[in-house]
Amino acid sequence: MFKGHDMDANCVKLQSTWHAGIPVAAAMGVEVAGFADDELVVRAGLDPNINVHGTAFAGSLYSIAALAGWGLAWLKLRDAGFDGRIVLAEGHIQYLTAVAEDVVCRCRFDPELHGPKLAALARSSRTTLRLHCEIDAGGGPAVRFEGLYAIRKR
Amino acid sequence: MFKGHDMDANCVKLQSTWHAGIPVAAAMGVEVAGFADDELVVRAGLDPNINVHGTAFAGSLYSIAALAGWGLAWLKLRDAGFDGRIVLAEGHIQYLTAVAEDVVCRCRFDPELHGPKLAALARSSRTTLRLHCEIDAGGGPAVRFEGLYAIRKR
Numbered sequence: 646m647f648k649g650h651d652m653d654a655n656c657v658k659l660q661s662t663w664h665a666g667i668p669v670a671a672a673m674g675v676e677v678a679g680f681a682d683d684e685l686v687v688r689a690g691l692d693p694n695i696n697v698h699g700t701a702f703a704g705s706l707y708s709i710a711a712l713a714g715w716g717l718a719w720l721k722l723r724d725a726g727f728d729g730r731i732v733l734a735e736g737h738i739q740y741l742t743a744v745a746e747d748v749v750c751r752c753r754f755d756p757e758l759h760g761p762k763l764a765a766l767a768r769s770s771r772t773t774l775r776l777h778c779e780i781d782a783g784g785g786p787a788v789r790f791e792g793l794y795a796i797r798k799r
Numbered sequence: 800m801f802k803g804h805d806m807d808a809n810c811v812k813l814q815s816t817w818h819a820g821i822p823v824a825a826a827m828g829v830e831v832a833g834f835a836d837d838e839l840v841v842r843a844g845l846d847p848n849i850n851v852h853g854t855a856f857a858g859s860l861y862s863i864a865a866l867a868g869w870g871l872a873w874l875k876l877r878d879a880g881f882d883g884r885i886v887l888a889e890g891h892i893q894y895l896t897a898v899a900e901d902v903v904c905r906c907r908f909d910p911e912l913h914g915p916k917l918a919a920l921a922r923s924s925r926t927t928l929r930l931h932c933e934i935d936a937g938g939g940p941a942v943r944f945e946g947l948y949a950i951r952k953r
Contacts, residue, residue: 666851669859672826697820703887704865705823708858733857737891 659716683754687713690747701744710778710790713752718794727766728799735793744782752778770798813870837908841867844901855898864932864944867906872948881920882953889947898936906932924952
């Protein structure tokens with residue numbers, strides 16, 4: 646999942662959308678590492694995201710998770726044949742332990758939970774997705790993020 | 800409060816701490832606009848924080864608020880004569896409306912609520928501060944942030 650040759654055109658397009666449209670995402674060096682089995686993996690190096698303690702900046706960890714959720718919604722929307730505007734309405738994050746390594750963030754689409762919400766766009770112009778992202782560090786969970794994404798069909 | 804001549808040495812030191820120790824804060828152009836009457840005002844231009852919709856990136860808005868809370872804790876800690884390590888443990892943010900202008904974030908220290916928590920450092924090595932930040936846009940509230948900061952005395 647981490648290898649370049651597994652990244653499909655949509656993942657490349659997603660990353661270029663971030664880097665072209667969000668200067669902070671480019672500054673953070675956020676990359677789409679892979680998308681398989683309904684799980685999007687996003688990563689960023691520690692160096693551009695360092696803080697005064699020599700670990701990952703809380704704001705960067707949040708931003709990376711927020712982008713992962715947005716990216717997953719964007720990919721699934723395209724997969725489903727919809728074009729929509731995705732906006733983060735609310736975010737909640739818990740920092741369990743400091744991240745002193747490159748950041749790898751995972752966000753999973755749950756077909757049972759999220760599938761019906763996405764399918765709602767067939768008959769409605771709006772829907773929401775409540776997505777969860779996780780960042781591990783030192784072999785254990787380090788960050789838990791929950792984002793509520795509002796989607797409006799175009 | 801927005802004028803340079805009102806910024807005291809601690810505010811200058813706070814901003815330079817951010818820019819020197821957090822590359823993302825420098826990339827976002829986060830500035831300490833002022834600190835008076837127990838309220839810290841932090842600002843950042845829209846351009847470096849723009850997103851694909853032409854409004855402020857959700858991750859930037861969170862980061863600016865997280866820094867404002869951290870900065871307020873840092874300033875009050877110094878005011879009280881303590882040296883401490885401040886870490887964000889949990890964050891919650893609501894995006895009420897898009898921000899299509901330069902970002903101005905306010906974070907207020909409530910002496911009644913936060914004073915005793917800070918004073919606890921006189922007899923304990925640890926305390927927490929639950930701080931609230933607000934960003935207005937278009938004349939109304941746009942972002943509400945709540946951060947739980949864990950402080951350990953050095």
